[in-house]
Amino acid sequence: MTPVPAVPPATAATYVFAVCRHADDDVLCRLPGISTAPVRTLPFEQLHAVVQDVPAAEADRQFWAERLSDPDDLERYVRAHHQIVTAVATAGPAAPMALATLYSSEERARQALTADAARFHTVLDRVAGRVEWGVKVYVSSASTMTETDRTVAPARVPQAPGAGRAYLERVRGTHRAREESRSAALQAAEELDAALRSLAVAARRLRLQEQQLNDCRRVQVLNGAYLVDESQTARFTKAVATLRRRAGALIELSGPWVPYSFAGEDGAHGDH
Structure with missing residues (x-):
């Protein structure tokens, strides 16, 4: 990823990484971010937005759509964004912003963030002392395939008397078995989610x-996200391990993460 060059603030758009109550500018300015401008804080309504200047000419939707459509660039921007958010979260609760949250100027960013200040205070209260855990449950497509699937050859229906009907019954049985297997997997996922x-x-x-x-x-x-008190981390991960032993499915646990899934609305923000 080629860094977006630094530009004078008067001609810069403002990229917002996160909103928090406390941040250390000395720490933030040493992080690379997405351009060569320093990462810094923008105060508003007893809060701080963690921001970085980017060239205004490169802050439109089409420019970012093209950049983020490239898998390598997308990964690099996600990593840079996450690095800043994680650094902010080490100092206290943070409300991460969506990737590519851009405003046409610092003043426009301050106005928009100020208008949303009450929501940010609510989010920061909600995530304080808590982390996000991700749980994904998979079943192999092979696990829903019965032995009949592997042995029945649908290319030619048998011609012996009664064989056609028997073949169709086997096909119907295969379909029922597959549906029952999928239903059982979905039910297991629902029970795991509830637990x-x-x-x-x-x-x-x-x-x-x-x-x-x-x-x-x-x-x-x-594909679930769970907001968990930090004091309950051991209990939560132990529960996942217990459920993994009982379930006939693959269960993946990831985290702890900054609570991205509980920071507010989905999707990119800003006026780019």
């Missing part, structure tokens, strides 16, 4: 994803 929600302050169901590993496609049946 983890009982240990969390808040929880969110995120969009399901798919994963292709060699010739095995993993089907995701749960």
